[in-house]
Amino acid sequence: KPKAPAEEPAAPVEEPAAPVEEPAAPVEEPEEFVFGILMVGPYNDRGYSQAHYEAGLYVEEKLPGTRMIYLDSVNTADRPGTTPAQLGEELVAQGAKMVIFNSDDMKDDAIEFAKNHPEIFVIHASGDTQWPDGENYIPLDNMVNIMGRMEYGKMIAGCDAALHSETGSIGYLGPLINEETRRLASAAYLGAKYCWEEYLQLDPADLNFRVTWIGFWFNIPGFTEDPSLVAQEFINSDVDVIISGIDTTEGLIEARKAAGEGARVFSIPYDYIGACDEAPEVCLGVPWFNWGPAYLRHITNATTGNWKAVFEWNGPSWEDLNNFDTTNVGYLPGPAVDPNAAILLESFIDELAGGLNLWAGPLNLQDGTPWLAAGEFATDTQVWYLPQLLEGMEGRSE
Amino acid sequence: MSGDFILLGLAGVIASGAPIVLASIGETISERAGVTNLSLNGLIIFSGMMGFWVAVETDSLFLGFLTGALVGALVSAIVAFSSITLKQSQVAVGFILAITTRDLAYFLGNPIMGLQGPIMLSSPIPVLSQIPILGPLFFQQSIMTYASIILIFLAWFWIYKTRPGLMLQGIGEKPSAAYVRGANVGRMRYFYTILGGTLVGLAGPLFTLSVKAGWKGTITGLDGIGWIALAITIFGGWNPIRVAFGAYFFAFLQWLGLVLQSSWTFIPSQVLQVAPFPLMILTLLLVNLGNTEWVARLLATLPDGVRERVKKLIRSLRSQAPAALGTPFERE
Amino acid sequence: MKQSRTRSLSILFQFGGLILSLGFVTVILLLVDANPIQAFSLIWQGAFGNPTRIANVVVAWVPLALVTCGVLVTFTAGLWNIGIEGQITLGAIFTTGVIRLFLNTSVNPALVIIIAMLAGVVGGILWALLAGVLKVFGGVNEIFGGLGLNFIATALNIGLIFGAWSRPGVASMSGTEPFPEIYWLPTVGSFRFSWYSIALTLIGLVVIYFLLQNTHFGLKLKAVGKGIKSAYRLGIPTWQYMMLAFLVCGLFAGLAGALQVVAVYHRLIPAISSGYGFMGMMIGMLINYQAIWVAPVALFFAALNIGGIQLPIIMKLDSTLSGVMQGSLVLFILLMQGVQQRILGKK
Amino acid sequence: MNIEFKKINKHFGAVHANVDIDFSINSGTIYGILGENGAGKSTLMKILSGFIQPDSGEILLDGQQVRIDSPADAIKFGIGMLHQDPLDFPPMLVIDNFIVGQGGKFLLSHKTVIKEFQELQDQFGFALDPYTYVDTLTVGERQQLEILRLLWLGAGVLILDEPTTGISVQQKEKLFAALKVLAKQGKTIIFVSHKLEDVEIMCDQVAILRKGQLVGEVVAPYNINQLVEMMFGKQIVINEPKSRVTDEIVFELENFSVEQYPITIENVHFRMRAGEVIGLAGMEGSGQDVLLRACAGLLRPVSGRVIVNQKDLTGKTYHDFMRHGVAFLPASKLEEGLVPELTLAEHFTLVTEHKKQLFIDKPFFQNKTKQKIDDYRIVGQPETPVEALSGGNQQRASLSMLKDSLSIILLEHPTRGLDIESAMYMWDKLKERCAGCTSIFFISADLEEIIRYSDRILVFFSGHVSEPQDSSKISLEQLGQMIGGKGWDRTLTDEETYEAISHP
Numbered sequence A: 001k002p003k004a005p006a007e008e009p010a011a012p013v014e015e016p017a018a019p020v021e022e023p024a025a026p027v028e029e030p031e032e033f034v035f036g037i038l039m040v041g042p043y044n045d046r047g048y049s050q051a052h053y054e055a056g057l058y059v060e061e062k063l064p065g066t067r068m069i070y071l072d073s074v075n076t077a078d079r080p081g082t083t084p085a086q087l088g089e090e091l092v093a094q095g096a097k098m099v100i101f102n103s104d105d106m107k108d109d110a111i112e113f114a115k116n117h118p119e120i121f122v123i124h125a126s127g128d129t130q131w132p133d134g135e136n137y138i139p140l141d142n143m144v145n146i147m148g149r150m151e152y153g154k155m156i157a158g159c160d161a162a163l164h165s166e167t168g169s170i171g172y173l174g175p176l177i178n179e180e181t182r183r184l185a186s187a188a189y190l191g192a193k194y195c196w197e198e199y200l201q202l203d204p205a206d207l208n209f210r211v212t213w214i215g216f217w218f219n220i221p222g223f224t225e226d227p228s229l230v231a232q233e234f235i236n237s238d239v240d241v242i243i244s245g246i247d248t249t250e251g252l253i254e255a256r257k258a259a260g261e262g263a264r265v266f267s268i269p270y271d272y273i274g275a276c277d278e279a280p281e282v283c284l285g286v287p288w289f290n291w292g293p294a295y296l297r298h299i300t301n302a303t304t305g306n307w308k309a310v311f312e313w314n315g316p317s318w319e320d321l322n323n324f325d326t327t328n329v330g331y332l333p334g335p336a337v338d339p340n341a342a343i344l345l346e347s348f349i350d351e352l353a354g355g356l357n358l359w360a361g362p363l364n365l366q367d368g369t370p371w372l373a374a375g376e377f378a379t380d381t382q383v384w385y386l387p388q389l390l391e392g393m394e395g396r397s398e
Numbered sequence B: 001m002s003g004d005f006i007l008l009g010l011a012g013v014i015a016s017g018a019p020i021v022l023a024s025i026g027e028t029i030s031e032r033a034g035v036t037n038l039s040l041n042g043l044i045i046f047s048g049m050m051g052f053w054v055a056v057e058t059d060s061l062f063l064g065f066l067t068g069a070l071v072g073a074l075v076s077a078i079v080a081f082s083s084i085t086l087k088q089s090q091v092a093v094g095f096i097l098a099i100t101t102r103d104l105a106y107f108l109g110n111p112i113m114g115l116q117g118p119i120m121l122s123s124p125i126p127v128l129s130q131i132p133i134l135g136p137l138f139f140q141q142s143i144m145t146y147a148s149i150i151l152i153f154l155a156w157f158w159i160y161k162t163r164p165g166l167m168l169q170g171i172g173e174k175p176s177a178a179y180v181r182g183a184n185v186g187r188m189r190y191f192y193t194i195l196g197g198t199l200v201g202l203a204g205p206l207f208t209l210s211v212k213a214g215w216k217g218t219i220t221g222l223d224g225i226g227w228i229a230l231a232i233t234i235f236g237g238w239n240p241i242r243v244a245f246g247a248y249f250f251a252f253l254q255w256l257g258l259v260l261q262s263s264w265t266f267i268p269s270q271v272l273q274v275a276p277f278p279l280m281i282l283t284l285l286l287v288n289l290g291n292t293e294w295v296a297r298l299l300a301t302l303p304d305g306v307r308e309r310v311k312k313l314i315r316s317l318r319s320q321a322p323a324a325l326g327t328p329f330e331r332e
Numbered sequence C: 001m002k003q004s005r006t007r008s009l010s011i012l013f014q015f016g017g018l019i020l021s022l023g024f025v026t027v028i029l030l031l032v033d034a035n036p037i038q039a040f041s042l043i044w045q046g047a048f049g050n051p052t053r054i055a056n057v058v059v060a061w062v063p064l065a066l067v068t069c070g071v072l073v074t075f076t077a078g079l080w081n082i083g084i085e086g087q088i089t090l091g092a093i094f095t096t097g098v099i100r101l102f103l104n105t106s107v108n109p110a111l112v113i114i115i116a117m118l119a120g121v122v123g124g125i126l127w128a129l130l131a132g133v134l135k136v137f138g139g140v141n142e143i144f145g146g147l148g149l150n151f152i153a154t155a156l157n158i159g160l161i162f163g164a165w166s167r168p169g170v171a172s173m174s175g176t177e178p179f180p181e182i183y184w185l186p187t188v189g190s191f192r193f194s195w196y197s198i199a200l201t202l203i204g205l206v207v208i209y210f211l212l213q214n215t216h217f218g219l220k221l222k223a224v225g226k227g228i229k230s231a232y233r234l235g236i237p238t239w240q241y242m243m244l245a246f247l248v249c250g251l252f253a254g255l256a257g258a259l260q261v262v263a264v265y266h267r268l269i270p271a272i273s274s275g276y277g278f279m280g281m282m283i284g285m286l287i288n289y290q291a292i293w294v295a296p297v298a299l300f301f302a303a304l305n306i307g308g309i310q311l312p313i314i315m316k317l318d319s320t321l322s323g324v325m326q327g328s329l330v331l332f333i334l335l336m337q338g339v340q341q342r343i344l345g346k347k
Numbered sequence D: 001m002n003i004e005f006k007k008i009n010k011h012f013g014a015v016h017a018n019v020d021i022d023f024s025i026n027s028g029t030i031y032g033i034l035g036e037n038g039a040g041k042s043t044l045m046k047i048l049s050g051f052i053q054p055d056s057g058e059i060l061l062d063g064q065q066v067r068i069d070s071p072a073d074a075i076k077f078g079i080g081m082l083h084q085d086p087l088d089f090p091p092m093l094v095i096d097n098f099i100v101g102q103g104g105k106f107l108l109s110h111k112t113v114i115k116e117f118q119e120l121q122d123q124f125g126f127a128l129d130p131y132t133y134v135d136t137l138t139v140g141e142r143q144q145l146e147i148l149r150l151l152w153l154g155a156g157v158l159i160l161d162e163p164t165t166g167i168s169v170q171q172k173e174k175l176f177a178a179l180k181v182l183a184k185q186g187k188t189i190i191f192v193s194h195k196l197e198d199v200e201i202m203c204d205q206v207a208i209l210r211k212g213q214l215v216g217e218v219v220a221p222y223n224i225n226q227l228v229e230m231m232f233g234k235q236i237v238i239n240e241p242k243s244r245v246t247d248e249i250v251f252e253l254e255n256f257s258v259e260q261y262p263i264t265i266e267n268v269h270f271r272m273r274a275g276e277v278i279g280l281a282g283m284e285g286s287g288q289d290v291l292l293r294a295c296a297g298l299l300r301p302v303s304g305r306v307i308v309n310q311k312d313l314t315g316k317t318y319h320d321f322m323r324h325g326v327a328f329l330p331a332s333k334l335e336e337g338l339v340p341e342l343t344l345a346e347h348f349t350l351v352t353e354h355k356k357q358l359f360i361d362k363p364f365f366q367n368k369t370k371q372k373i374d375d376y377r378i379v380g381q382p383e384t385p386v387e388a389l390s391g392g393n394q395q396r397a398s399l400s401m402l403k404d405s406l407s408i409i410l411l412e413h414p415t416r417g418l419d420i421e422s423a424m425y426m427w428d429k430l431k432e433r434c435a436g437c438t439s440i441f442f443i444s445a446d447l448e449e450i451i452r453y454s455d456r457i458l459v460f461f462s463g464h465v466s467e468p469q470d471s472s473k474i475s476l477e478q479l480g481q482m483i484g485g486k487g488w489d490r491t492l493t494d495e496e497t498y499e500a501i502s503h504p
């Protein structure tokens, strides 16, 4: 049991009767630990949510005595009239001792839930509220924040894209504009620029890196730009590698179509290790999340009494980027990778592993404001709260 | 911006407008016969999912489209049955189906999310595709896009230039008069409703197998398309050519929005995305103003010469719905 | 005597519709290899299994019942107010706007909540009147005017959440920054519902019932709905009554939107209308526009929504099954009405 | 073609519209079907033309028993029917109307068809422009179009259901001439009417229906009195109404012009006195309905003024007119007069002024409705939905809903669709109101009715309005000529009529 709850200041809030009265307890195997996951999308979306779902399966396998329950499509469009906090309670009612909120969008509910349920362990994936250095610090003893350092994945994706671009035009299919999406797009740009200059020995002025935002994580006719059209527009204007930052695979599909019609176009999807499957012939690789090890660690901590409220921003395992047991983010090269480029990509990864830091000055923001002076390296908070795209990138910052 | 880039963009507009063309012309045909099929929004999603599913299982684009067409026929048959045979409100049944088929699609389509399906690629037409400008615009498209373009003219031709088409206008206009001219109004309404629904049903797989290939459940990005297609039917005044224009115009604004995104930073990006809707309302307004009483009254106060001219203008804009649209036909 | 016979016959047909829809859903469930009995009982358990769940059903019931009340008024006037989704959204936007205005002031929070809710009501009314003006003075069918306005309302909502009202730095799908708790409508114990919303809903139900059943206003609305030309000739100011119907419906929709903000989400979220508007219209059709049935049937629909949550947790089924159940129920009941009329009409 | 009806029966709910109808019609004749309103004439003809099916009975064509299940079948057998209201497509071209429904080439080609269309219409002296829209034609022209269309289809039997209502004298003459030609060609013409004079000049033989039954067949020449007795089952005694005109002027039109496509009415001057009854005569679509609606405030005048009880109401709405004591009863009851699905009691609730009452006092209105039902002898209950009332009772209900103190009642076809008894009852009630100083302004297609009940008459001819005619000084023939556009010199000024009425 966590030590924390005792000190919880929110004590006056009365316990909802549900978890206590739930008759799930009596005939049970000794100490089964049930953890629940709330996923923002469908559990089998072959994207962000599925990555969490598979992490849950991973924990079940590695830690006998644990069992996952989940609820997917947790968003108000799909579950009208519900809140993630309320749905978390449903998981508790089914015996969950831990609830994982998998999306940044559930931030407020994760906090509300954690406050109201001090005896339940809460993991908020992608949140920053447990980060003492962060801008939104709200200490809660039963909450952990986990995020993968996807910036590395995106840098590798950017490099991969640059290595394969003949036209020097790379398109980044962005979702909505916020700190996270800005820093990921910028990371991709940094990776692309580095490989373009260092490995291909080309003039950075010839590298054209464009970000087009669709306005949401996926297409909603009438509200967002149509990502298929965006991808087409990229292709029509000479972009030959499309990096996707959105939840759906329009970039890949359009590249597949264009390739089928004889063009030389590639794409790099996002989020899920199996994302290339939808169009392997044009897939250069995928930066993917591996939430398993972090979940395993914190669930183990919870069961063994070692739980501690922390903020974690976990990097890749440089020994093996695609090792399910060790890495937090990975990069799986796709079937379409050119063998020569693969060698260069490998050396880029090695450089990163060796400590190459691309968040290094001199770097200006898109509007020319100096951001990092020469020789300066960005701090974690600077990267996390990146205020604009970087100089040299095309596209909106706000 | 090079001319080539614009040309390719416009070709993309024609391709991405194709399913909307299919759907709104399908609806036009059904409404011409006097039946409003309000189920479009759910129907497109449902037929898209089913078409994709079958295409994945059989690896056959043809079977995928066939399935979509069958789904369209089936759902519109329910609309036809309840409105023609049972004489229930078309709007009510269509509305319910719009919602139910959508949820059904999401429910049944859950297991096939994110699978890799076949994609319909473009098939350039040998000689024609080499014509400058017209070639890339019209002759380097997919077969279904060609079909959608042909459909526009076919539907137009059928309605205005053939004998059965004349009767089709008749049953939507005044079924009793069509009846005494020997038309089996009920059967013809069934036929055209189902035919229209079949075309709408083809729009679904055209999305999931080509324009927005793949099935991703609720985030496939199809929700709302059907309502848009319905509005375009009205916008087009039940004339296939004007309807098609409306569909392309919608797709064009989508494209314009993203092309201008980085240069026109002073406009929030939502504006061009929603632009079709105020425009649609405005058009409906223009088209209908001539039918309203207060305009008639206002006109009465104008001096003679001006009045005649304004009247002519309004008359030319006005598009009249088939007079019997939405009403059941009863012999006695 | 004859009346009671047709009455019981009609109940028989409605029951038939219910059975058919159950059968349909059962077939769907068998199709996906699921146990229908388990699914139905899970939904029941999920809705009424414990007090928290019942409370959650009530939370969903409030906006649903309110919206259905509003929809009945427009239905009575012969109007298809499909724009109701947008009216809910505008209600929520106005409410949020007002609270944001008072956020850092010393104005009494209770007062702020009241003003904000009034503003929400005004927002709903304005959006409804806009559809009304388009219909009455522009000749734009309310279905299409309303659809267009829905899209615009949602775009406005998303535009605000990701633009002018976005949280510092992080525009997110989670909505605007939550309000401090002093601006929340107080809830009952640890439950999520508030006596205030329930009281408002009950008042709304009673008002609508009497309005439509027993008042001159209701009768005139009905006359407008059944025969607008005749109603005009009989001396009813028809366009004014149509506008009034829009107004009342907008009022209820706006109130529902306001409550979603102050009582449920405490912020503006992207899908704030939650599809309640469309669901309310379906309920209206299902109950054949009779106000007395609003409360129980809305409760039933809310229960399906909440109960459906158990399906993915336990049976790994998608919760959209609830929507399928609701839709097929309305569809089959409507079809059976048609069958009944056909059979009895032939006699 | 010879036609034989054998024991035809048709029920509409409780109404037995055709009872064992049994008779035959020989080819080459013009055969009349006579009967009062509701006698079952149209029903029988609709059965013959396949529009509806009989409950029992047989039809034989040239001795062959046939089943006519639909108009399509009827067309196959060469039976064509001209319906009471033209069944054509108003927004379509004349030529398209002509073509639609005909077999022939898949593609439309106007050229060849127009040639034949012209040839055909030349035979009868019709002059329709194939490229105008049907909604710009007069009723008579639309009839001509239908006849041409049916002949083109090869109809051997032509059924005309009340073809002379609403067409001009010239058109009527043309029509009759054409029909005679057709009969000579050996076609069978069935002519349905309740206008004796038409039947008299046209038909070789008539069958008379009453209350769904065949009362007898008569061969020309006819004894009119005998026909009347057969039609109504009795001699009709019509009591002469008394005039109750007073001196007070309640309604005035000054330089009044109004237009509604395609009718324009210009510069009408006119005054009406309390208690006066004014009839508007004219062919359907000559503008009388336009003027009547303008007088009710339903149409806005282009220029001029309307003065009601010394108040200038020009440009005001119908509801303003209502407040000043004007009431309008439209012709089509369920479309414009009564609200379908609402009960009688609900109607009385709607029309009763309630002083800011919120709730409905149900018992009060129940009683009030019962009273009105008794007063006006309406066959129905307070709970009866109005659409379940018979036509006559709907008319009575509408009348009973008028407020008690009205200055002017405007009526469109107050007795259309009513049998003679109901019609007389209507007029008794209206005249009662005249005694209470209410003035009446009414349209009727029945010229006799107009002459009998009006004090003065306004005659309309394609938008032209005559000076008021003194009804006691105009004969049926003169009026008939005037509505056909002849004899327009004989007019009285407003002042003259005033003199004539106030000092008889």
Ligand SMILES: Nc1ncnc2c1ncn2[C@@H]1O[C@H](COP(=O)(O)OP(=O)(O)OP(=O)(O)O)[C@@H](O)[C@H]1O
Binding pocket: B332, D012, D013, D015, D016, D017, D035, D036, D037, D038, D039, D040, D041, D042, D043, D044, D194, D417
């Ligand atoms: N569709 C119907 N439903 C119910 N009753 C009907 C219907 N059609 C006709 N009737 C009734 O049948 C009777 C005969 O009607 P029909 O139209 O044949 O009379 P008609 O002789 O043509 O009268 P008119 O001279 O007024 O045209 C009337 O009582 C009429 O009300």
Ligand SMILES: Nc1ncnc2c1ncn2[C@@H]1O[C@H](COP(=O)(O)OP(=O)(O)OP(=O)(O)O)[C@@H](O)[C@H]1O
Binding pocket: D013, D014, D015, D038, D387, D388, D389, D390, D391, D392, D393, D417, D418, D419, D422
């Ligand atoms: N829609 C209906 N629903 C129920 N009953 C109806 C309906 N239409 C007509 N009826 C009934 O059928 C009967 C005949 O109606 P119809 O209009 O033919 O009467 P009618 O004989 O012409 O009488 P009137 O001389 O008053 O017009 C009436 O008793 C009427 O109540």
Ligand SMILES: [Mg+2]
Binding pocket: D041, D042, D043, D084, D161
């Ligand atoms: Mg008749």
Ligand SMILES: [Mg+2]
Binding pocket: D037, D038, D390, D391, D392, D417, D418
């Ligand atoms: Mg009658």
